[in-house]
Amino acid sequence: MIDKVVELIRRFEPMSSRSREWDFLTAGSGRPQRWHEIEDEHRVLIIADPGAGKTFEAKTRARKVRERGRKAFFIRIEKIDASFDQAFEIGTAEEFTAWLGSTEEAWFFLDSVDEAQLETPRALEDAVRVFGARIHDALERTHIFITSRGDAWRALSDQTLIEQHLPYGEPEHSEEENNTSGKRDPMLKLFRLAGLSEDEIALFAGHYGISDVGDFVDAIKRGNLLTLAERPFDLKALIGVWIADRKLGSQ
Known part of the structure:
Protein backbone atom coordinates (compact mmCIF):
# COMPACT_ATOMS: atom_id res chain seq x y z
CA MET A 1 0.00 0.00 0.00
CA ILE A 2 1.43 3.34 -1.10
CA ASP A 3 1.67 5.85 1.72
CA LYS A 4 -0.31 9.04 1.07
CA VAL A 5 -0.66 12.43 2.71
CA VAL A 6 -4.19 12.87 4.03
CA GLU A 7 -4.85 16.21 5.71
CA LEU A 8 -7.79 16.20 8.09
CA ILE A 9 -9.21 18.98 10.23
CA ARG A 10 -8.12 17.65 13.61
CA ARG A 11 -9.69 18.57 16.95
CA PHE A 12 -7.90 19.42 20.20
CA GLU A 13 -9.68 18.71 23.48
CA PRO A 14 -8.84 21.10 26.36
CA MET A 15 -7.23 19.49 29.40
CA SER A 16 -6.81 20.73 32.94
CA SER A 17 -3.85 23.12 32.82
CA ARG A 18 -2.71 22.63 36.41
CA SER A 19 -3.03 18.84 36.55
CA ARG A 20 -1.22 16.81 39.16
CA GLU A 21 0.43 13.50 38.31
CA TRP A 22 -2.59 11.46 39.39
CA ASP A 23 -5.27 13.43 37.56
CA PHE A 24 -3.23 14.40 34.49
CA LEU A 25 -5.62 12.75 32.06
CA THR A 26 -8.59 14.68 33.40
CA ALA A 27 -10.43 16.58 30.68
CA GLY A 28 -10.72 20.31 31.08
CA SER A 29 -13.76 22.43 30.37
CA GLY A 30 -14.70 23.75 26.97
CA ARG A 31 -15.42 22.38 23.54
CA PRO A 32 -12.82 20.83 21.23
CA GLN A 33 -10.78 23.39 19.28
CA ARG A 34 -9.39 23.45 15.75
CA TRP A 35 -5.89 24.56 14.76
CA HIS A 36 -7.02 28.05 13.79
CA GLU A 37 -8.51 28.47 17.28
CA ILE A 38 -5.36 27.58 19.22
CA GLU A 39 -2.70 28.83 16.83
CA ASP A 40 -2.35 32.24 18.45
CA GLU A 41 -1.79 30.84 21.95
CA HIS A 42 1.76 31.43 23.14
CA ARG A 43 2.58 28.21 25.03
CA VAL A 44 0.77 24.98 24.18
CA LEU A 45 1.32 21.34 25.03
CA ILE A 46 -0.37 18.81 22.72
CA ILE A 47 -0.80 15.35 24.23
CA ALA A 48 -1.46 12.48 21.83
CA ASP A 49 -1.56 8.70 21.85
CA PRO A 50 1.13 6.80 19.90
CA GLY A 51 0.17 6.74 16.23
CA ALA A 52 -2.32 9.60 16.58
CA GLY A 53 -0.42 11.80 14.14
CA LYS A 54 1.11 14.48 16.37
CA THR A 55 4.32 14.77 14.32
CA PHE A 56 2.39 15.01 11.06
CA GLU A 57 0.12 17.68 12.53
CA ALA A 58 3.02 19.75 13.87
CA LYS A 59 4.94 19.60 10.58
CA THR A 60 1.87 20.36 8.50
CA ARG A 61 0.93 23.34 10.65
CA ALA A 62 4.44 24.74 10.49
CA ARG A 63 4.26 24.62 6.70
CA LYS A 64 0.82 26.25 6.64
CA VAL A 65 1.97 29.10 8.88
CA ARG A 66 4.94 29.68 6.56
CA GLU A 67 2.65 29.66 3.51
CA ARG A 68 0.89 32.67 5.03
CA GLY A 69 4.15 34.59 5.10
CA ARG A 70 4.85 34.13 8.81
CA LYS A 71 7.98 32.75 10.45
CA ALA A 72 7.57 29.12 11.55
CA PHE A 73 9.97 26.31 12.45
CA PHE A 74 9.69 22.59 13.13
CA ILE A 75 12.37 21.16 15.42
CA ARG A 76 12.77 17.73 16.99
CA ILE A 77 13.39 18.22 20.69
CA GLU A 78 16.04 15.50 20.88
CA LYS A 79 18.10 17.45 18.29
CA ILE A 80 18.26 20.61 20.41
CA ASP A 81 21.73 20.68 21.93
CA ALA A 82 24.98 22.54 21.46
CA SER A 83 24.65 22.04 17.68
CA PHE A 84 21.31 23.88 17.67
CA ASP A 85 21.80 25.22 14.14
CA GLN A 86 21.47 21.66 12.78
CA ALA A 87 18.15 20.97 14.53
CA PHE A 88 15.78 22.63 12.03
CA GLU A 89 13.65 20.39 9.78
CA ILE A 90 11.31 23.15 8.64
CA GLY A 91 12.95 26.57 8.51
CA THR A 92 16.69 27.13 8.71
CA ALA A 93 19.25 28.44 11.16
CA GLU A 94 19.75 31.47 8.90
CA GLU A 95 16.02 32.25 9.01
CA PHE A 96 16.06 31.83 12.79
CA THR A 97 18.95 34.31 13.15
CA ALA A 98 17.21 36.81 10.88
CA TRP A 99 14.00 36.46 12.91
CA LEU A 100 15.86 37.08 16.18
CA GLY A 101 17.09 40.38 14.78
CA SER A 102 13.59 41.44 13.74
CA THR A 103 10.47 42.41 15.66
CA GLU A 104 8.25 39.73 14.08
CA GLU A 105 6.41 36.94 15.80
CA ALA A 106 7.39 33.31 15.13
CA TRP A 107 5.84 29.90 15.63
CA PHE A 108 7.92 26.96 16.90
CA PHE A 109 6.67 23.38 16.78
CA LEU A 110 8.82 21.22 19.06
CA ASP A 111 8.37 17.47 18.59
CA SER A 112 8.36 15.36 20.72
CA VAL A 113 8.90 14.96 24.46
CA ASP A 114 8.70 11.16 24.37
CA GLU A 115 11.44 10.86 21.76
CA ALA A 116 13.68 13.18 23.77
CA GLN A 117 13.14 11.18 26.96
CA LEU A 118 14.32 8.04 25.15
CA GLU A 119 17.74 9.64 24.72
CA THR A 120 18.26 10.40 28.41
CA PRO A 121 16.00 11.36 31.32
CA ARG A 122 17.47 14.88 31.25
CA ALA A 123 17.11 15.35 27.50
CA LEU A 124 13.97 17.47 27.76
CA GLU A 125 15.43 19.67 30.49
CA ASP A 126 18.65 20.21 28.53
CA ALA A 127 16.74 20.96 25.33
CA VAL A 128 14.40 23.45 26.99
CA ARG A 129 17.34 25.23 28.64
CA VAL A 130 19.21 25.54 25.33
CA PHE A 131 16.12 26.61 23.40
CA GLY A 132 15.09 29.11 26.08
CA ALA A 133 18.55 30.66 26.06
CA ARG A 134 18.54 30.98 22.26
CA ILE A 135 15.18 32.78 22.11
CA HIS A 136 15.56 34.66 25.41
CA ASP A 137 15.39 38.13 23.88
CA ALA A 138 12.30 37.23 21.83
CA LEU A 139 10.22 35.19 24.31
CA GLU A 140 7.29 37.61 24.17
CA ARG A 141 6.89 37.19 20.41
CA THR A 142 7.15 33.42 20.20
CA HIS A 143 4.36 30.89 19.92
CA ILE A 144 5.61 27.50 21.13
CA PHE A 145 3.79 24.21 20.54
CA ILE A 146 5.21 21.11 22.22
CA THR A 147 4.02 17.57 21.48
CA SER A 148 4.20 14.55 23.75
CA ARG A 149 2.68 11.21 24.54
CA GLY A 150 0.72 11.31 27.77
CA ASP A 151 2.91 8.73 29.48
CA ALA A 152 6.09 10.71 28.70
CA TRP A 153 4.97 14.03 30.18
CA ARG A 154 5.74 14.48 33.88
CA ALA A 155 2.89 16.82 34.63
CA LEU A 156 4.21 18.96 37.45
CA SER A 157 7.97 18.92 36.88
CA ASP A 158 7.85 19.31 33.08
CA GLN A 159 5.22 22.05 33.25
CA THR A 160 7.35 23.92 35.77
CA LEU A 161 10.36 23.49 33.48
CA ILE A 162 8.52 25.10 30.57
CA GLU A 163 7.23 27.96 32.69
CA GLN A 164 10.70 28.63 34.09
CA HIS A 165 12.71 28.60 30.86
CA LEU A 166 10.10 29.56 28.26
CA PRO A 167 8.03 32.13 30.20
CA TYR A 168 5.41 34.34 28.63
CA GLY A 169 3.75 37.36 30.19
CA GLU A 170 3.82 38.31 33.85
CA PRO A 171 4.85 35.63 36.38
CA GLU A 172 1.97 33.78 37.98
CA HIS A 173 1.09 34.71 41.54
CA SER A 174 0.98 32.12 44.26
CA GLU A 175 -2.26 30.23 44.82
CA GLU A 176 -2.84 32.14 48.06
CA GLU A 177 -2.55 35.49 46.29
CA ASN A 178 -4.90 34.39 43.55
CA ASN A 179 -7.59 33.35 45.99
CA THR A 180 -8.50 36.99 46.66
CA SER A 181 -9.16 37.87 43.04
CA GLY A 182 -9.77 36.35 39.64
CA LYS A 183 -7.10 33.80 38.74
CA ARG A 184 -4.81 34.47 35.83
CA ASP A 185 -4.98 31.86 33.08
CA PRO A 186 -2.13 29.32 33.30
CA MET A 187 0.68 30.15 30.89
CA LEU A 188 0.89 26.66 29.40
CA LYS A 189 -2.34 25.54 27.73
CA LEU A 190 -2.89 21.78 27.51
CA PHE A 191 -4.79 19.99 24.77
CA ARG A 192 -5.27 16.36 23.76
CA LEU A 193 -5.27 15.53 20.06
CA ALA A 194 -8.68 13.93 19.58
CA GLY A 195 -9.09 10.66 17.71
CA LEU A 196 -10.62 10.52 14.24
CA SER A 197 -14.40 10.57 14.04
Whole structure:
Protein backbone atom coordinates (compact mmCIF):
# COMPACT_ATOMS: atom_id res chain seq x y z
CA MET A 1 0.00 0.00 0.00
CA ILE A 2 1.43 3.34 -1.10
CA ASP A 3 1.67 5.85 1.72
CA LYS A 4 -0.31 9.04 1.07
CA VAL A 5 -0.66 12.43 2.71
CA VAL A 6 -4.19 12.87 4.03
CA GLU A 7 -4.85 16.21 5.71
CA LEU A 8 -7.79 16.20 8.09
CA ILE A 9 -9.21 18.98 10.23
CA ARG A 10 -8.12 17.65 13.61
CA ARG A 11 -9.69 18.57 16.95
CA PHE A 12 -7.90 19.42 20.20
CA GLU A 13 -9.68 18.71 23.48
CA PRO A 14 -8.84 21.10 26.36
CA MET A 15 -7.23 19.49 29.40
CA SER A 16 -6.81 20.73 32.94
CA SER A 17 -3.85 23.12 32.82
CA ARG A 18 -2.71 22.63 36.41
CA SER A 19 -3.03 18.84 36.55
CA ARG A 20 -1.22 16.81 39.16
CA GLU A 21 0.43 13.50 38.31
CA TRP A 22 -2.59 11.46 39.39
CA ASP A 23 -5.27 13.43 37.56
CA PHE A 24 -3.23 14.40 34.49
CA LEU A 25 -5.62 12.75 32.06
CA THR A 26 -8.59 14.68 33.40
CA ALA A 27 -10.43 16.58 30.68
CA GLY A 28 -10.72 20.31 31.08
CA SER A 29 -13.76 22.43 30.37
CA GLY A 30 -14.70 23.75 26.97
CA ARG A 31 -15.42 22.38 23.54
CA PRO A 32 -12.82 20.83 21.23
CA GLN A 33 -10.78 23.39 19.28
CA ARG A 34 -9.39 23.45 15.75
CA TRP A 35 -5.89 24.56 14.76
CA HIS A 36 -7.02 28.05 13.79
CA GLU A 37 -8.51 28.47 17.28
CA ILE A 38 -5.36 27.58 19.22
CA GLU A 39 -2.70 28.83 16.83
CA ASP A 40 -2.35 32.24 18.45
CA GLU A 41 -1.79 30.84 21.95
CA HIS A 42 1.76 31.43 23.14
CA ARG A 43 2.58 28.21 25.03
CA VAL A 44 0.77 24.98 24.18
CA LEU A 45 1.32 21.34 25.03
CA ILE A 46 -0.37 18.81 22.72
CA ILE A 47 -0.80 15.35 24.23
CA ALA A 48 -1.46 12.48 21.83
CA ASP A 49 -1.56 8.70 21.85
CA PRO A 50 1.13 6.80 19.90
CA GLY A 51 0.17 6.74 16.23
CA ALA A 52 -2.32 9.60 16.58
CA GLY A 53 -0.42 11.80 14.14
CA LYS A 54 1.11 14.48 16.37
CA THR A 55 4.32 14.77 14.32
CA PHE A 56 2.39 15.01 11.06
CA GLU A 57 0.12 17.68 12.53
CA ALA A 58 3.02 19.75 13.87
CA LYS A 59 4.94 19.60 10.58
CA THR A 60 1.87 20.36 8.50
CA ARG A 61 0.93 23.34 10.65
CA ALA A 62 4.44 24.74 10.49
CA ARG A 63 4.26 24.62 6.70
CA LYS A 64 0.82 26.25 6.64
CA VAL A 65 1.97 29.10 8.88
CA ARG A 66 4.94 29.68 6.56
CA GLU A 67 2.65 29.66 3.51
CA ARG A 68 0.89 32.67 5.03
CA GLY A 69 4.15 34.59 5.10
CA ARG A 70 4.85 34.13 8.81
CA LYS A 71 7.98 32.75 10.45
CA ALA A 72 7.57 29.12 11.55
CA PHE A 73 9.97 26.31 12.45
CA PHE A 74 9.69 22.59 13.13
CA ILE A 75 12.37 21.16 15.42
CA ARG A 76 12.77 17.73 16.99
CA ILE A 77 13.39 18.22 20.69
CA GLU A 78 16.04 15.50 20.88
CA LYS A 79 18.10 17.45 18.29
CA ILE A 80 18.26 20.61 20.41
CA ASP A 81 21.73 20.68 21.93
CA ALA A 82 24.98 22.54 21.46
CA SER A 83 24.65 22.04 17.68
CA PHE A 84 21.31 23.88 17.67
CA ASP A 85 21.80 25.22 14.14
CA GLN A 86 21.47 21.66 12.78
CA ALA A 87 18.15 20.97 14.53
CA PHE A 88 15.78 22.63 12.03
CA GLU A 89 13.65 20.39 9.78
CA ILE A 90 11.31 23.15 8.64
CA GLY A 91 12.95 26.57 8.51
CA THR A 92 16.69 27.13 8.71
CA ALA A 93 19.25 28.44 11.16
CA GLU A 94 19.75 31.47 8.90
CA GLU A 95 16.02 32.25 9.01
CA PHE A 96 16.06 31.83 12.79
CA THR A 97 18.95 34.31 13.15
CA ALA A 98 17.21 36.81 10.88
CA TRP A 99 14.00 36.46 12.91
CA LEU A 100 15.86 37.08 16.18
CA GLY A 101 17.09 40.38 14.78
CA SER A 102 13.59 41.44 13.74
CA THR A 103 10.47 42.41 15.66
CA GLU A 104 8.25 39.73 14.08
CA GLU A 105 6.41 36.94 15.80
CA ALA A 106 7.39 33.31 15.13
CA TRP A 107 5.84 29.90 15.63
CA PHE A 108 7.92 26.96 16.90
CA PHE A 109 6.67 23.38 16.78
CA LEU A 110 8.82 21.22 19.06
CA ASP A 111 8.37 17.47 18.59
CA SER A 112 8.36 15.36 20.72
CA VAL A 113 8.90 14.96 24.46
CA ASP A 114 8.70 11.16 24.37
CA GLU A 115 11.44 10.86 21.76
CA ALA A 116 13.68 13.18 23.77
CA GLN A 117 13.14 11.18 26.96
CA LEU A 118 14.32 8.04 25.15
CA GLU A 119 17.74 9.64 24.72
CA THR A 120 18.26 10.40 28.41
CA PRO A 121 16.00 11.36 31.32
CA ARG A 122 17.47 14.88 31.25
CA ALA A 123 17.11 15.35 27.50
CA LEU A 124 13.97 17.47 27.76
CA GLU A 125 15.43 19.67 30.49
CA ASP A 126 18.65 20.21 28.53
CA ALA A 127 16.74 20.96 25.33
CA VAL A 128 14.40 23.45 26.99
CA ARG A 129 17.34 25.23 28.64
CA VAL A 130 19.21 25.54 25.33
CA PHE A 131 16.12 26.61 23.40
CA GLY A 132 15.09 29.11 26.08
CA ALA A 133 18.55 30.66 26.06
CA ARG A 134 18.54 30.98 22.26
CA ILE A 135 15.18 32.78 22.11
CA HIS A 136 15.56 34.66 25.41
CA ASP A 137 15.39 38.13 23.88
CA ALA A 138 12.30 37.23 21.83
CA LEU A 139 10.22 35.19 24.31
CA GLU A 140 7.29 37.61 24.17
CA ARG A 141 6.89 37.19 20.41
CA THR A 142 7.15 33.42 20.20
CA HIS A 143 4.36 30.89 19.92
CA ILE A 144 5.61 27.50 21.13
CA PHE A 145 3.79 24.21 20.54
CA ILE A 146 5.21 21.11 22.22
CA THR A 147 4.02 17.57 21.48
CA SER A 148 4.20 14.55 23.75
CA ARG A 149 2.68 11.21 24.54
CA GLY A 150 0.72 11.31 27.77
CA ASP A 151 2.91 8.73 29.48
CA ALA A 152 6.09 10.71 28.70
CA TRP A 153 4.97 14.03 30.18
CA ARG A 154 5.74 14.48 33.88
CA ALA A 155 2.89 16.82 34.63
CA LEU A 156 4.21 18.96 37.45
CA SER A 157 7.97 18.92 36.88
CA ASP A 158 7.85 19.31 33.08
CA GLN A 159 5.22 22.05 33.25
CA THR A 160 7.35 23.92 35.77
CA LEU A 161 10.36 23.49 33.48
CA ILE A 162 8.52 25.10 30.57
CA GLU A 163 7.23 27.96 32.69
CA GLN A 164 10.70 28.63 34.09
CA HIS A 165 12.71 28.60 30.86
CA LEU A 166 10.10 29.56 28.26
CA PRO A 167 8.03 32.13 30.20
CA TYR A 168 5.41 34.34 28.63
CA GLY A 169 3.75 37.36 30.19
CA GLU A 170 3.82 38.31 33.85
CA PRO A 171 4.85 35.63 36.38
CA GLU A 172 1.97 33.78 37.98
CA HIS A 173 1.09 34.71 41.54
CA SER A 174 0.98 32.12 44.26
CA GLU A 175 -2.26 30.23 44.82
CA GLU A 176 -2.84 32.14 48.06
CA GLU A 177 -2.55 35.49 46.29
CA ASN A 178 -4.90 34.39 43.55
CA ASN A 179 -7.59 33.35 45.99
CA THR A 180 -8.50 36.99 46.66
CA SER A 181 -9.16 37.87 43.04
CA GLY A 182 -9.77 36.35 39.64
CA LYS A 183 -7.10 33.80 38.74
CA ARG A 184 -4.81 34.47 35.83
CA ASP A 185 -4.98 31.86 33.08
CA PRO A 186 -2.13 29.32 33.30
CA MET A 187 0.68 30.15 30.89
CA LEU A 188 0.89 26.66 29.40
CA LYS A 189 -2.34 25.54 27.73
CA LEU A 190 -2.89 21.78 27.51
CA PHE A 191 -4.79 19.99 24.77
CA ARG A 192 -5.27 16.36 23.76
CA LEU A 193 -5.27 15.53 20.06
CA ALA A 194 -8.68 13.93 19.58
CA GLY A 195 -9.09 10.66 17.71
CA LEU A 196 -10.62 10.52 14.24
CA SER A 197 -14.40 10.57 14.04
CA GLU A 198 -16.28 8.00 11.95
CA ASP A 199 -16.62 10.55 9.14
CA GLU A 200 -12.88 11.24 9.25
CA ILE A 201 -12.13 7.50 9.22
CA ALA A 202 -14.30 7.16 6.12
CA LEU A 203 -12.61 10.14 4.44
CA PHE A 204 -9.16 8.76 5.26
CA ALA A 205 -10.09 5.32 3.88
CA GLY A 206 -11.45 6.87 0.70
CA HIS A 207 -8.14 8.66 0.10
CA TYR A 208 -6.43 5.28 0.32
CA GLY A 209 -8.59 3.86 -2.45
CA ILE A 210 -11.28 2.00 -0.50
CA SER A 211 -14.48 2.26 -2.56
CA ASP A 212 -16.76 0.40 -0.15
CA VAL A 213 -16.11 2.84 2.68
CA GLY A 214 -19.43 2.13 4.40
CA ASP A 215 -18.70 -1.59 4.60
CA PHE A 216 -15.21 -0.87 5.90
CA VAL A 217 -16.47 1.39 8.70
CA ASP A 218 -19.20 -1.13 9.60
CA ALA A 219 -16.56 -3.87 9.84
CA ILE A 220 -14.50 -1.68 12.16
CA LYS A 221 -17.49 -1.19 14.46
CA ARG A 222 -18.45 -4.89 14.42
CA GLY A 223 -14.91 -5.82 15.41
CA ASN A 224 -14.76 -3.21 18.19
CA LEU A 225 -11.82 -1.61 16.37
CA LEU A 226 -12.83 2.04 16.61
CA THR A 227 -10.18 2.71 19.26
CA LEU A 228 -7.54 1.59 16.77
CA ALA A 229 -9.15 3.24 13.76
CA GLU A 230 -9.21 6.67 15.37
CA ARG A 231 -5.38 6.75 15.20
CA PRO A 232 -4.09 7.34 11.64
CA PHE A 233 -1.10 5.00 12.05
CA ASP A 234 -3.29 2.06 13.10
CA LEU A 235 -6.01 3.00 10.63
CA LYS A 236 -3.54 2.56 7.77
CA ALA A 237 -2.84 -0.96 9.02
CA LEU A 238 -6.57 -1.76 9.08
CA ILE A 239 -6.91 -0.37 5.56
CA GLY A 240 -4.11 -2.68 4.41
CA VAL A 241 -5.90 -5.70 5.89
CA TRP A 242 -9.19 -4.68 4.28
CA ILE A 243 -7.63 -4.19 0.84
CA ALA A 244 -6.00 -7.62 1.06
CA ASP A 245 -8.83 -9.64 2.61
CA ARG A 246 -12.02 -7.54 2.39
CA LYS A 247 -12.65 -8.36 6.04
CA LEU A 248 -11.39 -7.44 9.48
CA GLY A 249 -10.95 -9.50 12.60
CA SER A 250 -11.53 -8.16 16.09
CA GLN A 251 -9.33 -7.00 18.93
